[in-house]
Amino acid sequence: MIRVLIADDHAAIRAGLRMILDTAGDIDVVGEAADGAVALAQARALRPDVVLMDVRMPGVDGIVATARITGDNLARVLVLTTFDLDEYVFGSLRAGAGGFVLKSASGPALIEAVRAVAAGDGVLAPEVTRAVIQAFANTNSAPRPEPPPGVADLTGREREVLDCLGAGLSNAQIAARLFIGETTVKTHVSRVLAKLGLRSRVQAAILARELAAEPEDDSGARR
16 A cells, blocks of 8 residues: 655645545555644654645745655655646755646546655656756756766766656656666666665756756866
């Protein structure tokens, strides 16, 4: 069973989400939270597999709660939003969310998103992933962070996998491109995240695009 915690400040929305998830035989809603502080406390107490997180909540918002939950490896986070690709979504993905789903998504789409996050995959379709990454690449709202030192520790194959993540490819697509199995892809993705100190494949994809956009020095190496 996939254990899910629902965090949203509207009781009616929480009830609706619970009704949808309860129709799935492999999902168990183990708790609810009306704000980020309660979501964090519930994640620590209940240890769900996935937190379905609204980003706009009073007090501790979903972005801060996401960062703390993923930073402490308490659960994977799937962000709920009524807006597509806004600054709240960007903030939550930077904080380590595994992806996002619109509140207007169909019941089956929501269930599949929860399953995907629980399995450790990103929930964004490749086309959406590319749109998110491109939006990050085009924004000037904040300076790009320095690349983590772990980049130099990546093997050649791991760097290829990182580049594929930057292209918004799914595990199946990465496997086809690199002529390896999907299980091997998942292993490489896990190692890439661990070496780079990242919390999600979306963060890895953003980093890959940022590395690709770095200017070259006189020797032709990335700065």
